[in-house]
Structure formats: structure tokens, C-alpha cells
Amino acid sequence: EVSITKFPADERKIIAKAHDKYKKARAGIINTRHGQIHTPAFMPVGTKGTVKAMLPESVQTTGADIILGNTYHLMLQPGAKRVFKLGGLHKFMNWSKPLLTDSGGFQVMSLSKLRKITEEGVIFNSHIDGSKFMLSPESSTEIQYLLGSTITMAFDECTPYPSTYEQAKSSMELTSRWAKRSRKAFYSRDGYGQFGIIQGSIYNDLRLKSALDLIELDFEGYAIGGLAVGEGQELMFKVLDYAPDLLPINKPRYLMGVGKPADIIGAVQRGIDMFDCVIPTRSGRNGQAFTKYGVVNIRNSKYKEDNTPLEEDCLCPACKNYTKAYLHYLVKVKEILGAMLMTWHNLMYFQKLMLRIREYIAQGKDFDFIS
Numbered sequence: 362e363v364s365i366t367k368f369p370a371d372e373r374k375i376i377a378k379a380h381d382k383y384k385k386a387r388a389g390i391i392n393t394r395h396g397q398i399h400t401p402a403f404m405p406v407g408t409k410g411t412v413k414a415m416l417p418e419s420v421q422t423t424g425a426d427i428i429l430g431n432t433y434h435l436m437l438q439p440g441a442k443r444v445f446k447l448g449g450l451h452k453f454m455n456w457s458k459p460l461l462t463d464s465g466g467f468q469v470m471s472l473s474k475l476r477k478i479t480e481e482g483v484i485f486n487s488h489i490d491g492s493k494f495m496l497s498p499e500s501s502t503e504i505q506y507l508l509g510s511t512i513t514m515a516f517d518e519c520t521p522y523p524s525t526y527e528q529a530k531s532s533m534e535l536t537s538r539w540a541k542r543s544r545k546a547f548y549s550r551d552g553y554g555q556f557g558i559i560q561g562s563i564y565n566d567l568r569l570k571s572a573l574d575l576i577e578l579d580f581e582g583y584a585i586g587g588l589a590v591g592e593g594q595e596l597m598f599k600v601l602d603y604a605p606d607l608l609p610i611n612k613p614r615y616l617m618g619v620g621k622p623a624d625i626i627g628a629v630q631r632g633i634d635m636f637d638c639v640i641p642t643r644s645g646r647n648g649q650a651f652t653k654y655g656v657v658n659i660r661n662s663k664y665k666e667d668n669t670p671l672e673e674d675c676l677c678p679a680c681k682n683y684t685k686a687y688l689h690y691l692v693k694v695k696e697i698l699g700a701m702l703m704t705w706h707n708l709m710y711f712q713k714l715m716l717r718i719r720e721y722i723a724q725g726k727d728f729d730f731i732s
């Protein structure tokens with residue numbers, strides 16, 4: 362058993378004893394203003410105020426307790442102030458459960474064309490109409506407040522991989538200064554939380570310094586950033602062998618941008634509680650279905666007369682009412698229903714994986730299964 366703490370006003374009960382083989386795995390409940398989050402949790406990504414090809418009520422039936430909103434896209438269009446005026450992102454997109462928004466920096470670096478990093482923040486041109494924007498710890502925190510996020514992420518710089526020790530050090534130090542400004546700009550309310558994001562690339566002393574700097578700011582939870590950026594699973598696990606232990610044991614730990622089922626299982630075994638990844642949604646629209654038999658590329662001609670479902674025991678609409686032949690056809694002719702059914706199945710698959718992991722941890726059972 363591990364101790365109980367506040368998140369942020371309620372208690373976060375870690376309900377299961379740590380698993381012996383991987384004594385760091387833990388199952389818990391995060392209580393927020395918008396409802397409970399059962400951890401380990403997978404958070405589907407909502408891009409422009411929607412989980413693509415899904416109705417919010419459909420996302421709910423897959424078992425998701427929390428989804429991601431998208432600071433970068435929403436601040437450009439329709440604008441955070443407008444979403445606020447319209448009642449906030451929960452109302453705008455008709456999602457009443459918890460919402461987590463990233464701070465936007467990572468997406469600026471991967472999406473916008475021209476950008477400049479200064480001590481103040483990141484200046485960039487909108488990829489939509491080229492107009493100029495600035496994201497800073499203060500503006501990012503305010504934008505996330507206007508959106509009404511349940512969990513706000515501190516404004517950080519995701520250190521690229523590979524980076525030299527010096528590059529990683531100065532990047533991590535910038536993130537620490539930005540974290541302080543983000544924490545100061547956060548308007549704390551019961552049932553809402555702000556997470557710090559630790560950096561430090563693959564250097565353990567930098568990871569430790571980053572954690573110490575952020576623990577001082579007493580965030581409601583902590584994310585491990587700067588991973589899943591091309592370092593590969595082996596190196597990612599090498600960092601995860603020690604990084605989660607640098608963080609408070611009784612607060613949520615979120616591994617950003619991860620990942621495939623095998624990545625998630627390995628990270629849970631190393632003490633991670635929360636995940637987000639575009640894989641189930643993006644690859645679903647691309648014709649890739651995650652199944653217990655492995656990934657099915659439904660566009661493969663071998664499925665064009667396959668009259669069986671993706672998974673005979675899956676309860677999603679795709680598996681209950683349709684065949685692989687039909688999905689093959691829909692995806693091939695780019696029918697919208699194809700994207701819907703493939704996405705629904707993949708989100709269901711990821712939530713079922715998390716449910717099984719939570720159950721195995723709670724029963725103290727080994728969950729080395731890779732599915």
C-alpha cells in the first residue's frame with residue numbers, strides 16, 4: 362500500500378498493493394471536478410474539439426474517463442476567448458468528463474512553420490494563415506483556463522532527441538524557469554489540477570534536477586516529457602527504469618505521447634499512471650486495427666472476402682455488426698463510416714487493455730501479456 366494524498370482537493374486512493382514482480386505498478390483513482398479517472402488510464406486525443414470520427418457519447422462507451430483537448434489548434438481557431446464565451450470546451454464539445462490540455466509548445470515545434478524560442482516564450486506563425494502568435498507560460502496557462510481544462514499542463518520545452526548533455530541541460534533549465542512562471546499563473550480551484558513536466562533527455566542527473574525543481578512547485582501531478590521523440594523503446598525504458606521514482610509516489614505520473622500497447626505495459630510496470638497517444642485514432646483512420654492477434658491492416662486484399670469480425674468477442678459496433686470484408690471495402694473507398702468503425706474499435710481495444718491492466722494490478726497478478 363502507498364499513502365493517500367490530495368488531488369487536488371479530493372483524495373487520490375491508490376487502491377492496489379504494488380505488484381511484486383514489478384513493485385512499481387500501481388492502480389488508483391484520481392478524483393476531479395469533472396469525475397473520476399481510473400488509473401492506469403489511456404487518454405484518447407481530441408484534436409480540434411473532437412475525437413476524430415467519434416461522437417463524445419461513443420468515446421464514453423469505450424470506457425474513456427478523460428480525453429485530451431488541443432491548446433495549439435483551439436487557440437488559433439476558434440480562439441480560446443471565444444470558447445470561453447461559449448461556455449468552455451466541455452460545453453462546446455459536449456464532453457462533461459475530465460479534459461486534459463497540453464501546454465501547446467510541443468505542437469508549435471511540430472506543426473508551425475516559422476518559430477522563435479526566447480526566454481519569454483515561443484513566437485510562431487499560425488500554420489493556418491501565417492499570423493503571428495506567442496505562447497508563453499502565462500499565455501498557455503491562461504488559454505487552458507479559458508478552455509476550462511480539468512488538468513492543465515505547465516509550459517515546457519520538449520528537449521529534442523538526440524541532444525548533447527549541454528543542450529539538454531540548458532533546455533531543462535529553461536523548462537524549470539517556465540514551470541515556475543506556469544505555476545504562478547495557474548488559478549487553482551478545487552477539483553482542478555496543474556501538472557509539471559520534467560525534462561532532461563536521457564541524462565539521469567538532469568532528470569533528477571528537473572524533478573527537484575518541479576517538486577518544489579508542488580504540482581498536483583507530474584508528466585515525464587522529452588520521451589517518445591525518436592529514442593526508441595529500449596532507451597525510453599532505460600529512462601523509465603529510474604525517472605518515475607524521482608517523482609512523488611502519491612501523485613499521478615503521466616508519460617506524454619505514449620504509445621503502443623507494449624510501450625504502455627512496460628511503462629505501467631515502471632510506475633506510470635497516465636498515457637495519451639494519437640495511435641489508436643490516427644492509425645484507425647489509416648486502416649490499422651489493433652487486435653489480440655496483432656495489428657490488422659484492413660486494406661490488405663486478403664480481407665476482401667473475409668466474412669468474420671476483427672475480434673469475435675469485442676463488443677464494439679465494428680465487431681458486433683460488421684465483417685472485415687465490409688471494413689476493408691469502406692476503408693478502401695474512403696467512406697466516413699470506415700474511419701468511424703475502425704476508430705471505435707481501436708479506442709475500445711486500448712480501454713480494454715487498460716481495464717485488464719488495472720484488474721491484474723488490483724489482484725496482484727502478473728500482467729506481462731502483450732496484446
Ligand SMILES: Nc1nc2c(CCNCC3CCCCC3)c3[nH]c(NCCc4ccccc4)nc3cc2c(=O)[nH]1
Nearest residue numbers: 406429430431463464467519586587588589617618640
Ligand atoms: N508538452 C509536452 N508534450 C509532449 C508530447 C505531446 C503529448 N500529446 C499531446 C497531444 C495534444 C492534442 C493533440 C495531439 C497531441 C509528446 N508526444 C510525444 N511523442 C508522440 C510520439 C508519436 C506517437 C504516435 C504518432 C506520432 C507521434 N512525446 C512528447 C513529449 C512532450 C513533452 O515533452 N512536452
Ligand SMILES: [Zn+2]
Nearest residue numbers: 675677680706
Ligand atoms: Zn471491436
